[in-house]
Every structure is written in structure tokens, then in C-alpha cells.
Amino acid sequence: MxxxxxxxxxxxxxxxxxxxxxxxxxxxxxxxxxxxxxxxxxxxxxxxxxxxxxxxxxxxxxRPNIKHGAFSEEEDNIICNLYISIGSRWSIIAAQLPGRTDNDIKNYWNTRLKKKLLGRRKQSNFNRLGDAKDTNGVEENTCPNALSNSAVERLQLHMHLQSLQSPFSNFFNNRALWPKLLPVQEKMIQNLQSLNDNPNYPMTQHVLPIPYGPTSSVGNLIQEDNVKTSNSKVDELRKSLNGMSSSALRADGIEQTNMGFQQVSSLQAELDDILNNRSAGFYLPQQEDQMADQFDCFKEMNGSRESLMMSWWSNDFDATKSSSSNSWDSTPVLDHSEGIFRNYELGYNM
DNA sequence: AAGGGCCGCAACCGCGTTGCA
DNA sequence: GTGCAACGCGGTTGCGGCCCT
The missing domain is CATH 1.10.10.60 (Homeodomain-like)
Known part of the structure; x- marks a missing residue:
């Protein structure tokens, strides 16, 4: 009924x-x-x-004080950052933009900002990620593990921003340091790399975000002492990097990459050193059994490595949210952190 | 000039959540 | 504790205007 x-x-x-x-x-x-x-x-x-x-x-x-008309560059950045962090929670995003309604922001995102940031990709290319067909012509989107459009968009955006702030991160160039990926994730990475290789879409050189120890459940569980020694420094560097990269993310997007690189490279090198020296904070493939044995809580996470993996990804994005631009009052967003990565989790758990 | 397609915006729809009796 | 009504939200649709052929 x-x-x-x-x-x-x-x-x-x-x-x-x-x-x-x-x-x-x-x-x-x-x-x-x-x-x-x-x-x-x-x-x-x-x-x-x-x-x-x-x-x-x-x-x-x-309603009084409704702001109509064009969005400013700062508003664009806020929407972009928040969308990456929390997804299509338009009411929360709208709360950070006085005078803007959730409907306004939603429409603006769907019709303009998304295209502006991700580029006006040909539909056929764009659909490859979520609606690809394999060589047998079987629609892969029927796979229940396919990422939602929202999740793919957010991942692409995140990578775009990441490429601005860490263009030469050692982590990204060394597949051995990457976590073990699910088949669907491998496929996604390959698709994204093929897009990156296309000179028409100079989106990013790197396909994974930087793991982030301080808020990562894995990082919290492993070798707390080692992590703590560098957390504050990493935070400090990340803030500097994010400040620079957000200023580099302008309406002309890609063209600003070099400027961002010039400014962030020295800080990035320092950050890389710290991150590479505390690889115990990463979820490395060869460590997974050992870690699962060592920490009973992992066994309780549905008993699956996928859950652990998801935690790794989720908290990375959480970190990106919490360490990104300071240009808005983050309190309402932070209060909702526990549900923030639902879209990603849904994408993997479906 | 006409018509077809695209784009942007306003409004609707349906479902989850909340509050109250 | 339960059920119902209203609210709030996000996804979707419809429509008008613009652009291109």
C-alpha cells in the first residue's frame, strides 16, 4: 500500500x-x-x-535574503570541497553559503560546476567508468559493485584536487605502496588512468589520495607512538598545501596546475618524507594478515578485508575534508562526519 | 525561418526522519 | 513503544529559452 x-x-x-x-x-x-x-x-x-x-x-x-545570480569563485570552491567531502548533502552545503538554497546549489552543481571542474567530457568517455561494456558486450554496470555516479564524480574531483597539491608524490608513483584493491577498484583505476593518458583530459597524474594517519582507523590502531611524532607536522604541512592548492583551483582549473606545483613542491617533498617514513600507518598489502591477526577489531568489521579497505579510503577522504579550505565554518559538516562517506561505502557494499 | 537539441532553472515526487499523541 | 502526520531532503521531471543546423 x-x-x-x-x-x-x-x-x-x-x-x-x-x-x-x-x-x-x-x-x-x-x-x-x-x-x-x-x-x-x-x-x-x-x-x-x-x-x-x-x-x-x-x-x-x-524567503528574505535569498541570493540569486552568479556564484562567486569562493562559493565554487566551497561547494567543490564540500561535495568531495560529503557528497550530495545539499542542505549541509547550503548551510555554508548564506543566501543560497540547497536547490540552487544542486542545480548549479548539476548544470555547471560539475562540468567546469571535471571538464566537458564526451558522454561516451564519461560513461566508460560507470557504464562500460567488456569485450563480450556485457554491460559491466550490472555488477553490483559498480560505483555510484556520485562516488565516481567525487573520486575524480578528489584526484583532480590531489594532483594540484601533490603532483610528484612518491606514493602515487609506487604501486607497491598502494593498498590491495578490489577488482572493481582496479578496473576503475585503469579507466581513470586511460582518461589521464588522454591529453584532452589532463585531470591528474595520480590516482590515489594520500593516506592520512591522524584520522585513519588503521593509523590510529598501528604504532600510535610513531604516528604521533609526525602527525602535527603533517597537519601543518597539509594546511599549507591545501591553502596553496585551493588558491590554485581557479575557474581556469587545469591551467593553474603549474603554479600550484611551483608553490607546493618543497612542502610536498617534506610531507612525502614524513609519510614514507611512517608507512606503518598505511595499509600495505603484505601487512594485511599480520594486522588482522594483531587487531581483533579488524576481524569484527564484517570479517572482511574489504571493510578494512573501505575504512582506509573513507578516512582518507575524511582527512581531506577536515584539512581542506578554511574558508567556511566547518562546524555543521564536522558534526556529521560519521555519515559523510556513505556514498563510497554504498558503492562498495552494494 | 523553422525545428530539433541542449541547457538551466523551478517545481514536483517519493522516501527517510522527526515529533507528537 | 507504536503509529501517524508533517517535515526535510535529494533525485527527477517539465518547461521555457537559446543555439545550431
Whole structure:
């Protein structure tokens, strides 16, 4: 049995709002408020509209201090960073941009910002990641492990930003240091590399984010003392790098990469030294059995290495979120950290 | 000039969450 | 503790305007 409709659909007007309706709604709410009941409101004021429609119209258009028009570069950066960190949680993102509505941001992202940041990739190329066919013509997207579009987008964006801030990280150039990947992850990496090899899409030279000890569950569990010695330094360097790379991420995107590299290379070298010297904080393939034996908690994570792997990825992105641009008040986002990487996890767990 | 396709925006829909009786 | 109604959110759709052929 379906859910009961919120209003009498037959007697409700749909479609664009007329100026008269706007005036009626705005005047009433400014004078009386919503009365805490959107469903009853349209009847009170004689509007043949669904209460949900009234609420949406008020929140997205009539409410005071709504900012319409072009988004600034700073707003772009905020949206981009937050999207990478938390995905399509538009209401949370909107909370960081006074005057902007979640609907506005969602539309702006889907229609413009995404294209601006990822490039106007030909559909056929773009679809290779999520809708590829193998040599037998079998649609691989039927695989339940396929990443969601959101997850792929966020990964691509993350890599794009990562390439700006760590273009020569030793970690990325050394596959031996990479964690063991699931087949679907290997496939994804290969696809992304093939895109990278295409000069039309100079997205990134590197396909994995930097593992991040301080907030990583793995890093927290392994050799706490070793990790602690360098955590503060890593944080400090990361902040510097992120500050530079965010300034390098401009509307002209890729063209700024060299400038970013010039500025970050020395700091990056220092950061690489620290990270490479504390590889115990990474989840290295040869260590997985040993680690699983050593830490019972790993066995409890659904008993799967995939879960451990996911934790590694998730916390890396968490770190990116927490260490990225300081240009917004991060409190509301940080408060939601536990659900932040749901999209990635869904992608792997489906 | 016409029409087909694309793009951007506003609005709708349906589901999960929350609050209350 | 349970069920229901309302809210809030994210995905999707519809439509108007613009552009290209």
C-alpha cells in the first residue's frame, strides 16, 4: 500500500507560481509565520497549492535574503570541497553559503560546476567508468559493485584536487605502496588512468589520495607512538598545501596546475618524507594478515578485508575534508562526519 | 525561418526522519 | 513503544529559452 497523499491532488494547482500567488504567500508568512503547519497554510490563505509546494516556494524563492545570480569563485570552491567531502548533502552545503538554497546549489552543481571542474567530457568517455561494456558486450554496470555516479564524480574531483597539491608524490608513483584493491577498484583505476593518458583530459597524474594517519582507523590502531611524532607536522604541512592548492583551483582549473606545483613542491617533498617514513600507518598489502591477526577489531568489521579497505579510503577522504579550505565554518559538516562517506561505502557494499 | 537539441532553472515526487499523541 | 502526520531532503521531471543546423 502506498503512502497517503499529502494533499488532494485533484484540487491542487501545479506548475509555475504566479506573481499573485507569490504576493499572497509572502504577505501571509511575513505577517503570521508558517504557523508550524505547511499543510494547512494554503487553505488558510486561499491558495490552491500543496503545502509542500508552498514551503518550497518560500524557502527557495520568497524567503528574505535569498541570493540569486552568479556564484562567486569562493562559493565554487566551497561547494567543490564540500561535495568531495560529503557528497550530495545539499542542505549541509547550503548551510555554508548564506543566501543560497540547497536547490540552487544542486542545480548549479548539476548544470555547471560539475562540468567546469571535471571538464566537458564526451558522454561516451564519461560513461566508460560507470557504464562500460567488456569485450563480450556485457554491460559491466550490472555488477553490483559498480560505483555510484556520485562516488565516481567525487573520486575524480578528489584526484583532480590531489594532483594540484601533490603532483610528484612518491606514493602515487609506487604501486607497491598502494593498498590491495578490489577488482572493481582496479578496473576503475585503469579507466581513470586511460582518461589521464588522454591529453584532452589532463585531470591528474595520480590516482590515489594520500593516506592520512591522524584520522585513519588503521593509523590510529598501528604504532600510535610513531604516528604521533609526525602527525602535527603533517597537519601543518597539509594546511599549507591545501591553502596553496585551493588558491590554485581557479575557474581556469587545469591551467593553474603549474603554479600550484611551483608553490607546493618543497612542502610536498617534506610531507612525502614524513609519510614514507611512517608507512606503518598505511595499509600495505603484505601487512594485511599480520594486522588482522594483531587487531581483533579488524576481524569484527564484517570479517572482511574489504571493510578494512573501505575504512582506509573513507578516512582518507575524511582527512581531506577536515584539512581542506578554511574558508567556511566547518562546524555543521564536522558534526556529521560519521555519515559523510556513505556514498563510497554504498558503492562498495552494494 | 523553422525545428530539433541542449541547457538551466523551478517545481514536483517519493522516501527517510522527526515529533507528537 | 507504536503509529501517524508533517517535515526535510535529494533525485527527477517539465518547461521555457537559446543555439545550431
Amino acid at each position: 502506498g503512502r497517503a497523499p499529502c494533499c488532494d491532488k485533484a484540487n491542487v494547482k501545479k506548475g509555475p507560481w504566479s506573481p499573485e500567488e507569490d504576493v499572497t504567500l509572502k504577505a501571509y508568512i511575513e505577517k503570521n509565520g508558517t504557523g508550524g503547519n505547511w499543510i494547512a497554510l494554503p487553505q488558510k490563505i486561499g491558495l490552491k497549492r500543496c503545502g509542500k509546494s508552498c514551503r518550497l516556494r518560500w524557502l527557495n524563492y520568497l
